[in-house]
Amino acid sequence: MAGQNRIRNAQLRSKIMTADQAAALIPKGCNVGMSGFTGAGYPKAVPIALAERMNAIHAAGEDFKISVWTGASTAPELDGVLAKVDGMELRLPYQSDPTCRKRINAGEMDYLDIHLSHVGQFVWGGYLGKLDVAIIEVVGIREDGSLISSSSVGNNKTWLDCADKVIIEVNHWQNEALEGVHDVYYGTQLPPKRKPIPILSASDRIGETGLRCDPNKIIAIVETDAPDRNSPFSPPDENSRLIAGHIIEFFGHEVKRGRLPKELLPLQSGVGNVANAVMEQLQNAPFDNLTAYTEVLQDGMFNLLRSGKMAFASATALSLSPEAAEEFNRDVAKYRDKLVLRPQEISNHPEVIRRLGVIAMNGLIEADIYGNVNSTHIRGTSIMNGIGGSGDFARNSWLSIFMTPSSAKNGAISCIVPMATHVDHTEHDVQVIVTEQGLADLRGLSPKKRARVIIENCAHPYFKPALNEYFERAQKYSHGQHTPHILDEGFTFLSEWQADMTARDA
């Protein structure tokens, strides 16, 4: 390992132990707050050791589960291993792990799907129970005992402030030069003592570079040397390219009409391939001096920083492909004045998002013809990932854009539906919907007008006739004509598509 100089506080060196020893200190049934946001900066060793310990205990016929709180999604080494051994009682506030998802949807574990900006205040308020243990990945510990976050900040500050006991993972793979990239704000308070968050532009630094931590709470330090397990991005497919194209054309149009400044407004870009594709395509778009006020920095945005198209990005995590992560790690110094990583309490703060006038761009699972968006549930019942920060951004942004391919499952299922089977973003919060077919600008449109433009511009041609037919029929038979629906049909479209899919497959 790269040496003791990562742990510059001599007194704390006595706490160094193995992951197994640290995992043994975690009591059954406790609430554990872990670092990690969108596959970045999560602890790499202790969760694995804990899963092994759980496995052994389970094999002996005893029960052993914990509740796991994080920043957002993590990786197989955390969510994956703990879900595999059925070691989680409860998970919050966001996940995207296949095994974890399976357990939740089988009813085997509880999941709290919370707005990311709500987590801090819920924990401080005590509404989620007591936080027993924090497990935080850092790049190093300074002389004064303060900690340097690694590739994400997430809820690290909240966990360290609130937990009874703290386990630190010092990851030697993460670049020490990350020191100085983070901006940890210690000015938050509980009401009635809250003050304005003094951020006036995405690049404002308002805090400290390190995380404060009472050394007496630290019960273990574990050294690791492993990369974040981020998946590579697929090169943008045709659909993503088309979606990105529609959005960029729309931006151009808004700038021309004087409705957006020529450097746009700070961008928030959700997770996934489509979001990444939009960033990739901005590389060649006629907008300069872009900024981002977002959660995750993916490859596309990283490239914009590198090329100089983007002047500054504020995020809470780096969600880079292995190649981009290697490169970033090599060249951190170059990016130190173009990038800040903040606690998610601040990256997702309604006050700041509203003030900066963020342009929010997030994915969706289904949108109904009236503009209600489901971004969490398959068939209204199975969780996909969670709402994440999409609600913080969509509600408080200057412009809220939702994007999706017009159909899923190889064209079998329309992502534009008569009625959403679950609603995460209401008709009041969705201003633009974009699919590869086109873009629907819903601002200023009443429900029936929204229906016409969503079906016309966004639906896949295969599903357009059925959607139009439903909409026409609803206007004939609906009880009320503000938002015409035929409720008796409920969600029969789902079974019809299922039948259709089966027939087509045969």
Next chain:
Amino acid sequence: MAGQNRIRNAQLRSKIMTADQAAALIPKGCNVGMSGFTGAGYPKAVPIALAERMNAIHAAGEDFKISVWTGASTAPELDGVLAKVDGMELRLPYQSDPTCRKRINAGEMDYLDIHLSHVGQFVWGGYLGKLDVAIIEVVGIREDGSLISSSSVGNNKTWLDCADKVIIEVNHWQNEALEGVHDVYYGTQLPPKRKPIPILSASDRIGETGLRCDPNKIIAIVETDAPDRNSPFSPPDENSRLIAGHIIEFFGHEVKRGRLPKELLPLQSGVGNVANAVMEQLQNAPFDNLTAYTEVLQDGMFNLLRSGKMAFASATALSLSPEAAEEFNRDVAKYRDKLVLRPQEISNHPEVIRRLGVIAMNGLIEADIYGNVNSTHIRGTSIMNGIGGSGDFARNSWLSIFMTPSSAKNGAISCIVPMATHVDHTEHDVQVIVTEQGLADLRGLSPKKRARVIIENCAHPYFKPALNEYFERAQKYSHGQHTPHILDEGFTFLSEWQADMTARDA
């Protein structure tokens, strides 16, 4: 009339004319921004004159409609008369008028149901089109041409800033002593120039007492002498008393556990009788030095101010019963240092609501067993009123409470349903649900746990078995077990209740 001294700017006196003359200046097809918020401070004469003019023009076989933008709901003299003559093309952002509602639900007029805090930025952004005319009720015009709002501020500032032409109604019935009660903030900007809103407590004054208005835009001044047409509050019925009791007991419990300060946090209280009953009951609750950061000041809150239980209230409108309005009008001076009326842009600002840690209390039409709330649509298709400010408050509050009697229509319809027919407040935004049956604290509960406590604590005993049966069956047959549903049944519960209601009536 009480005299010219209400119009202290001599030059503007030349613009005085009759309501008919003023109404004749409003072109067909234009967008008109009117004052008025929850039955307070709306223009009393020009809309009536305009409706008469429309009627005559319609009788002559010609078309004449306008789009009407307001602060929130108004009264029969505005929404009522214009809807009766079919004079509105479009209405936004909130209404609660029976005739208006009927036209919207018959598909005869368009309605844009918008978060109140979004209206200002949509108008400034130009997304709702050009504002042609503003019609604003004031108590007077000062020497310098600035205007004194009457019993509401609402969107007055935005309308005056953005409209091409302005018509003023000077209402002699409204007390001149209202001067000094308003606080109009001129520091708002469009992004990227926005600065923090410098409110740190409900009582902070950050603006001017008057509304600025370019005198060259004023095309007419009409004098009126008529009270706001507010409806009296019914004395709290048994259900309201029980709901209020549950909430107050809950507050007591939270204070005891150290989760709320003993003077609580600033209260936001929605419109209607239940909301009013909660305020009435706080009169005898063991909390002192209460404050409010809310939209409307109803009788209950007024009584708290009078008795000294409440130290300060910030609102955008006075929605008082005729008796309370008389009394307030008589004694304005007494309340000038206990009350501020702000533009709704500020009363509903996400930044301020979040900072102050508001306790939001709003009504609902139906809540489903997983905590999704419908507060706008009857049977998912007919608009009742609109979302108003409930989304601004619920999402950004410290604590979001929704309340309703457990059943509607004389017990025929359960307000707790398997699946909401429309969602305005998502599962992520609803922390407490209260009916006369009891209170469900949903914080920290996963969907199935929420279902158990909502059915158990909130549902009416008559509907409990059916809801439990649905929930049990959903857990058997649902595709996913995160949020179990039987989608094929759609909303069949609605037709069952209808049949049941018919049978019971027979």
